[in-house]
Structure formats: structure tokens, C-alpha cells
Amino acid sequence: MSKIITSNKQKQLADNLSKCLGVECIEADIRRFADDELRVQISTNMRDEDIIIVQSTAKPANDRLMELLLMVDAAKRAGAKKIIAVVPYLGYGRQDRPTYNYGPISARLVASLIEVAGVDHLITLDLHSPQVEGFFRIDVQNLNSAPIFAELFRDRKDFVVVSPDTGGLQRTQKFGIMVGAKFAIVDKSREKFNTCSMNEVIGNVSNKSCVIFDDIVDTGNTLCMAAELLLDCGALSVEACITHAVLSRDALLKLEESKISKIFVTNSIQHNALSSKFFINDITQLFANEIKRIINK
Structure with missing residues (x-):
């Protein structure tokens, strides 16, 4: 039993x-x-x-x-x-x-x-x-969790999967292969504790819909900065697939005010309420x- x-x-x-x-x-x-x-x-x-x-x-x-x-x-x-x-x-x-x-x-x-x-x-x-x-x-x-997210993009064409840093490159490459998409990387560096900077996208995102693929969204800084940089580089739109919605401090407000159109997460962490930008995927x-x-x- x-x-x-x-x-x-x-x-x-x-x-x-x-x-x-x-x-x-x-x-x-x-x-x-x-x-x-x-x-x-x-x-x-x-x-x-x-x-x-x-x-x-x-x-x-x-x-x-x-x-x-x-x-x-x-x-x-x-x-x-x-x-x-x-x-x-x-x-x-x-x-x-x-x-x-x-x-x-x-x-x-x-x-x-x-x-x-x-x-x-x-x-x-x-x-x-x-x-x-x-x-x-x-x-x-x-x-x-990648196969769960991959089902959301099976029929999507002509988009780019983006890793928000070099540490997530392998994860992003595997996801890109699953969904048949090209991939790009954001060049991120950490200058001090809990702060980062981004100034370059490696890969072509001009006139493309972009999907940021990562494992954690905590304060939301990385996700929001990456989205801004992608749009500045000519991306048509930015969505995100994030496994764990930690959402510390004012992360929810930042993401709600950001230019990210949709954020797909799992229910690995229980939240009583999330904004309409969030779409929860069940891991049961x-x-x-x-x-x-x-x-x-």
C-alpha cells in the first residue's frame, strides 16, 4: 500500500x-x-x-x-x-x-x-x-519537462528558441531539435550578486518569433532583459517556456509589465493566482x- x-x-x-x-x-x-x-x-x-x-x-x-x-x-x-x-x-x-x-x-x-x-x-x-x-x-x-513544452510548439513554424545565457545552451539546443527550430543565445554576464548585463544576441532573430527557454524564473530580471534585447535586435515577438516559476519579490509585476506576450510554466511550484500572461502545464x-x-x- x-x-x-x-x-x-x-x-x-x-x-x-x-x-x-x-x-x-x-x-x-x-x-x-x-x-x-x-x-x-x-x-x-x-x-x-x-x-x-x-x-x-x-x-x-x-x-x-x-x-x-x-x-x-x-x-x-x-x-x-x-x-x-x-x-x-x-x-x-x-x-x-x-x-x-x-x-x-x-x-x-x-x-x-x-x-x-x-x-x-x-x-x-x-x-x-x-x-x-x-x-x-x-x-x-x-x-x-521539455516534451511537455514541445507539444505546445509542434505546429509552430519559423521561430527561434533562445537560451538566456550560455549555461542553458545544451538544454535549449535539445529543445530546438525537438520542435524543429533554430536557436540563439543571449550573451549574459554577472557583474555582482543578483545583477546581470546583456548586450549581444548570438544568432539571427530578426523578423522571427522568439521563445526563451529556461529552467527558472526567480526575480524576472534575466527574462525581462533578454526579451528587451531580442526585440531591439528585430524579433517580432517574445514568449517564454520556464519550468519553475519561483517568482520572488516583484517578479510578477515586472513580467506583467514586460513585452513578453506569453509565459508557459509548469505547476512544479504552487501559486494561488498568476496573471493572464501565464499558462500552466501540468506535470502530474x-x-x-x-x-x-x-x-x-
């Missing part, structure tokens, strides 16, 4: 998986003590059951991560047979190497915490850096297929 455990921050995806898999979904009771320590209680029998814990570690990243770890520990102590962590968006994935003096490798530490808590299998989506998989010693499945079946494979093997 299997059960799904989740917090109220990922309840929509958890409920969808519950219906798809035909298993019970229980929302953990998560409260705070006076000093803001978290208290997690899961009121169900989990002994000798396969427990599927659904929780993205999006903002506030530290709270969501701690909730995940505490839910895992609770399931382990209750005698769960197998613990499968479904973490569509894995926070700290961008910190896969030290980029400043005496800095930590935060992604490796998070991997160790998840392992020690008691996770047997981790299922995630579009890790920012593929090398993060290597930080884990447990079974990790890094699913790919993608994760359900992988969960079935793990449980049945």
Missing part, C-alpha cells in the same frame, strides 16, 4: 497525484512554536507502507526544506517501508559549486540532509545543474509514471 503526504504548499499537485495513482493523500499538520521552530505531525498509520512525500523547496526555501526533512523523518520513525520524495523544484540547486572565496557547496549539503533524513528515492524536475545528481548516493530521477502524469515505476520494481 502507498500513501501521499504533503504540506498545504504543494496540495494541488499532491491531490492530482492521489487521483492519478489511486492512493490516499494526507496533509501534514505543520505549525510553528513561539520561536518559529516548525512542528510537524502526520496523523496516519505509515508502518510498512510506501510513503510518497510531495514538497517543492521554493520560497521561503529554508522553511520548505525543513518541512520536507521533518516529514521524511516522521515517516521513517513511523516505520515506512520506502520513502519516495517528490520534489519538483529542488531549492539550492543553483549553488552547485563555490563561486566566491570560502563559499560552501550548498547543493551538496542539501543532498546530504535529504539522504540522512531517510529518503530512499528522489524524483525531481529539471535540476539547474545536472551535476547535482552526483551529490546524492540514493536513487535520483531528474525528469525532463510525468511524476505519476515515475512513481509507479519505483513502487512496482
